Amino acid sequence: MADKQEEKLRQLAKELFLNEYPNPERKGCPDSQTIRAIAFGKLRGEQASEWRTHFATCSPCTREYAGFRQEFQRVKRLQALGAIAAAVVLAVMAGWLALGKFGFAGRIIAASQSRSERARGLSRGWGTKGGAA
Numbered sequence: 001m002a003d004k005q006e007e008k009l010r011q012l013a014k015e016l017f018l019n020e021y022p023n024p025e026r027k028g029c030p031d032s033q034t035i036r037a038i039a040f041g042k043l044r045g046e047q048a049s050e051w052r053t054h055f056a057t058c059s060p061c062t063r064e065y066a067g068f069r070q071e072f073q074r075v076k077r078l079q080a081l082g083a084i085a086a087a088v089v090l091a092v093m094a095g096w097l098a099l100g101k102f103g104f105a106g107r108i109i110a111a112s113q114s115r116s117e118r119a120r121g122l123s124r125g126w127g128t129k130g131g132a133a
Contacts, residue, residue: 018066021059028054029061039068040075 023029030038030051037043038051055061 018059018063021057021062023058023060026058026060029058030054032064035061035064036068039065040072 034043034051038048043051051061055065
């Protein structure tokens with residue numbers, strides 16, 4: 001099946017499940033807490049499967065389930081972004097600490113090398129006004 005046809009079929013099925021099975025009295029429907037638990041993957045197995053079968057014939061439950069699934073996906077994205085942000089902050093802090101630690105040591109080594117180089121230069125007469133002795 002072509003991608004356009006598959007997408008059109010998917011859209012028609014979505015419209016069908018969301019609108020063509022009214023149940024204004026919500027007879028035989030689970031409570032919102034149960035629908036949310038299924039959408040968030042907290043309720044699984046046979047019981048969740050039975051409710052999913054119900055969703056296929058109840059537009060109000062399908063709409064509520066779809067809303068909770070969107071919320072679940074949003075929560076998962078925020079959790080992933082939070083984890084990435086925490087990793088970046090930790091990496092920056094580790095780099096900053098390492099730079100501070102090794103940067104300070106590097107400055108000490110560079111300073112001691114330049115002092116010893118200057119001392120060697122002075123002993124050869126390079127640091128005097130008149131140039132080489």
